Amino acid sequence: MEELADLIAASERVVAFTGAGVSTESGIPDFRSPGGIWKRYDPTQFTFSRYVDSAEVRRRSWEMRREFFRKPVHPNAAHLALARLEEAGRCLGVVTQNIDGLHQDAGSRRVIELHGTAREVHCIGHRPRGGVPHGCGWRAPYTWALDKVARGDHDPLCPMCGGLVKSATVSFEQVLPAGVVEEAYDLVSEADLLIAAGSSLQVYPAAGLPEAAVAHGARLVVVNAEPTPLDELATLVVHGRAGEVLAPAVDAVLAPGR
């Protein structure tokens, strides 16, 4: 923890890269947690092309979203620590693979969501192909769709053009939103310290970002519950829970008189 605090204190351009593991302490399971939502809904079954082709897959997908949003969730110590670091001018921003919006709830202002957001739904057009949504541009809060589903419409369509409506998240096989990957690469290439927290660092192209930061001369810190394939690139590896590691480290950095 002290080593982490020293590294943050010695850096001028910290960027955080986060994955599902930063939100498990908020009660949102990652893909590996035992007994979590992903044991009942296999995310690999919800590919973009299956979603487009099958009303049954869309019905299951909305069911899964209802379950995802059933319990209110709140930012935990890890989200709050990163927001405090940014607020103090010590962190340039967060690149996240998460779709839960908890970094923003914690107060982080610069958040690049690589895999979109579950907080919104959008039109993806009538029969989009090749993993690329071709919607009319209509978007709404996720509650628009879940209200429809609750009232018995299990495959709500776009009110503007009649196209398919999907959560504004990136599914398997789906191309990442235009510009987002570039924005993320730009941000991590400015970093002199990249903190990768709560990510298995196995999902590409996202996992290429810590590698890019290192290639640009940044030091890498990995904070994760278990080893990752990028540990050998890291200056420091901390095995532990993200909130329990990041909160005291940020407290130490921001302590008066440091």
Ligand code: NAD
């Ligand atoms: P992942 O599930 O592959 O890996 C999560 C990692 O975090 C694991 O290595 C696990 O050991 C570790 N971990 C779990 N709890 C932790 C904690 N409290 N502290 C530190 N480490 C912890 O997740 P990923 O790398 O983000 O990639 C998989 C995909 O999962 C992403 O595409 C993401 O969009 C999606 N996803 C997002 C959410 C979310 O938004 N909260 C939830 C589930 C899955």
